[in-house]
Amino acid sequence: xxxxxxxSVAFDSIETPFGARREIVGGAATYFSLAASYFTKVxxxxxxxxxxxxxxxxxxxxxxxxxxxxxxxxxxxxxxxxRYHFDLNTRDTLDTRLGVFADFKPKVPxxxxxxGYLFLANIDPDLQRDVVSQxxxxxxxxxxxxxxxxxxxxxxxxxxxxxxxxxxxxxxxxRQLAGEANLVRAAAAIRAMGPSxxxxxxxxxxxxxxxxxxxFAIPALLLDSVVDPTGAGDxxxxxxxxxxxxxxxxxxxxxxxxxxxxxxGCVMASFAVQAFGVEGLLDLDPAAIQQRYxxxxxxxxxxxx
Amino acid sequence: xxxxxxxSVAFDSIETPFGARREIVGGAATYFSLAASYFTKVxxxxxxxxxxxxxxxxxxxxxxxxxxxxxxxxxxxxxxxxRYHFDLNTRDTLDTRLGVFADFKPKVPxxxxxxGYLFLANIDPDLQRDVVSQxxxxxxxxxxxxxxxxxxxxxxxxxxxxxxxxxxxxxxxxRQLAGEANLVRAAAAIRAMGPSxxxxxxxxxxxxxxxxxxxFAIPALLLDSVVDPTGAGDxxxxxxxxxxxxxxxxxxxxxxxxxxxxxxGCVMASFAVQAFGVEGLLDLDPAAIQQRYxxxxxxxxxxxx
Numbered sequence: 001x002x003x004x005x006x007x008s009v010a011f012d013s014i015e016t017p018f019g020a021r022r023e024i025v026g027g028a029a030t031y032f033s034l035a036a037s038y039f040t041k042v043x044x045x046x047x048x049x050x051x052x053x054x055x056x057x058x059x060x061x062x063x064x065x066x067x068x069x070x071x072x073x074x075x076x077x078x079x080x081x082x083r084y085h086f087d088l089n090t091r092d093t094l095d096t097r098l099g100v101f102a103d104f105k106p107k108v109p110x111x112x113x114x115x116g117y118l119f120l121a122n123i124d125p126d127l128q129r130d131v132v133s134q135x136x137x138x139x140x141x142x143x144x145x146x147x148x149x150x151x152x153x154x155x156x157x158x159x160x161x162x163x164x165x166x167x168x169x170x171x172x173x174x175r176q177l178a179g180e181a182n183l184v185r186a187a188a189a190i191r192a193m194g195p196s197x198x199x200x201x202x203x204x205x206x207x208x209x210x211x212x213x214x215x216f217a218i219p220a221l222l223l224d225s226v227v228d229p230t231g232a233g234d235x236x237x238x239x240x241x242x243x244x245x246x247x248x249x250x251x252x253x254x255x256x257x258x259x260x261x262x263x264x265g266c267v268m269a270s271f272a273v274q275a276f277g278v279e280g281l282l283d284l285d286p287a288a289i290q291q292r293y294x295x296x297x298x299x300x301x302x303x304x305x
Numbered sequence: 306x307x308x309x310x311x312x313s314v315a316f317d318s319i320e321t322p323f324g325a326r327r328e329i330v331g332g333a334a335t336y337f338s339l340a341a342s343y344f345t346k347v348x349x350x351x352x353x354x355x356x357x358x359x360x361x362x363x364x365x366x367x368x369x370x371x372x373x374x375x376x377x378x379x380x381x382x383x384x385x386x387x388r389y390h391f392d393l394n395t396r397d398t399l400d401t402r403l404g405v406f407a408d409f410k411p412k413v414p415x416x417x418x419x420x421g422y423l424f425l426a427n428i429d430p431d432l433q434r435d436v437v438s439q440x441x442x443x444x445x446x447x448x449x450x451x452x453x454x455x456x457x458x459x460x461x462x463x464x465x466x467x468x469x470x471x472x473x474x475x476x477x478x479x480r481q482l483a484g485e486a487n488l489v490r491a492a493a494a495i496r497a498m499g500p501s502x503x504x505x506x507x508x509x510x511x512x513x514x515x516x517x518x519x520x521f522a523i524p525a526l527l528l529d530s531v532v533d534p535t536g537a538g539d540x541x542x543x544x545x546x547x548x549x550x551x552x553x554x555x556x557x558x559x560x561x562x563x564x565x566x567x568x569x570g571c572v573m574a575s576f577a578v579q580a581f582g583v584e585g586l587l588d589l590d591p592a593a594i595q596q597r598y599x600x601x602x603x604x605x606x607x608x609x610x
Contacts, residue, residue, distance in 0.1 A: 017486065087486050181322065181392050184529040205510035208527060218605050219522035222513060224489040259607045300523050300605045302564045 001245045005032045006045040006106045006131045007121025013081035018227040024277040028121035031231035034281040035238025035268040037063040039246040043112045045069035047104045049077040068109045073100040108134040117245040122146050125160040142166045167195040168237045201233045213255035221270040228276045232269040239268030267292050306550045310337045311350040311411045311436045312426025318386035323532040329582040333426035336536035339586040340543025340573040342368040344551040348417045350374035352409045354382040373414045378405040413439040422550040427451050430465040447471045472500040473542045479505050506538045518560035526575040533581045537574040544573030572597050
């Protein structure tokens with residue numbers, strides 16, 4: 001089945017201990033789309049400014065992402081600038097300029113209103129709900145959010161979560177959303193808000209998932225070169241949703257199917273962090289993806305004794 | 306085979322968001338011994354003061370740990386006090402009083418000089434080497450250390466590491482010891498110093514191991530109640546070494562055997578953190594250990610698709 005994502009397309013300026021890039025194409029919807037595009041047909045709903053040129057679009061065209069929902073508005077594309085610390089686990093935001101993203105009102109084009117899978121990347125929860133109302137109920141709705149909305153728009157966020165099947169957030173966001181330091185208890189509280197599955201992204205430590213079948217956890221791949229963690233979480237979500245859309249399709253995903261999808265999310269994130277920006281996601285060979293997936297399964301495997 | 310451990314026995318004063326305890330029995334060698342005692346015969350070499358009473362000893366006697374190497378000296382037992390933060394991942398040391406530990410010169414009693422497995426808990430690397438020189442070459446030498454020795458006694462530590470098979474440290478220590486932020490490259494540098502296997506303890510995120518067979522990583526168990534992380538790393542090491550001593554014995558442990566031993570380390574750490582001090586390690590049922598081990602294997606398991 002196809003995947004529709006709504007979220008940000010941006011220009012990022014990034015400094016890491018391994019180098020710097022200025023105003024390269026980024027944004028949650030971009031990373032998500034590229035990662036998911038290796039598994040199924042992806043459509044994107046987002047807004048960019050008139051500074052977003054054809055060579056920028058070419059990055060997305062290369063992966064045959066449906067851009068009919070990408071609005072070009074008068075003004076500047078959303079810009080973000082950040083600097084990562086020594087161990088890449090923490091970063092400072094140096095600058096955020098919303099540009100045309102400030103007035104973004106997602107409009108799902110007619111032809112995209114029956115998405116099999118829908119992913120609501122991190123935007124205002126009011127807008128996330130508005131998107132859900134524009135489409136026929138998808139097979140599965142995934143969602144991301146951030147501390148900004150948890151602090152500032154909790155009531156709206158709760159209404160959105162009531163319509164979500166899978167919430168994908170990081171561990172500090174999960175603790176904050178639940179008001180509970182223990183992750184297992186936080187997950188129970190969050191699942192009571194709506195999502196039957198909570199996936200907690202743990203950065204270089206992998207991911208944990210909480211669902212009806214219990215708890216699943218895996219470490220991330222250990223890589224000998226990581227240059228830019230930007231977009232890792234969105235690439236994870238893209239790999240996860242893309243894999244499910246392709247392999248579960250219109251059937252419910254069982255526990256093992258979800259575990260494989262989460263593993264594939266980790267694999268796509270691992271490709272993303274090995275290059276600056278979206279570079280690591282542009283030209284992947286399906287065989288290389290499968291090989292890394294197999295390596296990843298071997299990483300934590302213990303034979304029955 | 307039997308396990309000999311040399312390290313600290315202490316009185317800990319601990320504050321966590323879930324309560325506080327004053328001057329309870331702790332110390333690396335204590336946690337290690339108790340955890341390992343569920344798998345094999347354990348002997349302990351350490352020093353305590355004349356304030357260490359029979360009821361304190363009883364904790365170790367209960368698990369039938371050989372205490373012939375526990376020296377009772379005039380003076381105070383080593384004391385540590387610390388306070389954990391909200392998420393239990395970070396702590397402040399409030400007080401450290403070395404007491405009799407300041408002049409600790411480990412002496413391995415005659416009858417303990419042929420240990421199958423030897424673990425050098427976190428003490429001065431000069432003393433660690435001195436212990437190695439007192440015993441017949443064991444089947445396997447494990448070792449822990451800390452930032453204090455990496456910063457202050459690097460040359461001595463390097464000499465110790467040249468005699469060690471398995472180094473068990475946390476991730477920030479691994480990065481510091483290697484002078485390298487990337488954990489995979491740090492592991493290669495550390496293994497070049499001597500230990501054929503490096504195990505990196507990652508707290509609530511589990512453990513990663515680097516050896517001749519490549520990389521192994523597992524998350525920690527996700528528990529709905531964690532009250533005191535003190536001693537988790539030492540309990541991990543005890544479970545790991547104890548399992549190997551029992552199941553590999555005098556044969557070399559293959560990769561899968563080491564993986565199972567690491568999983569058992571995580572299991573023993575999980576019991577330790579669910580109660581204050583060593584309480585969680587005192588009365589475990591072997592069936593409960595096996596059950597949690599099975600749960601732990603299921604946590605990360607992905608079927609072949």
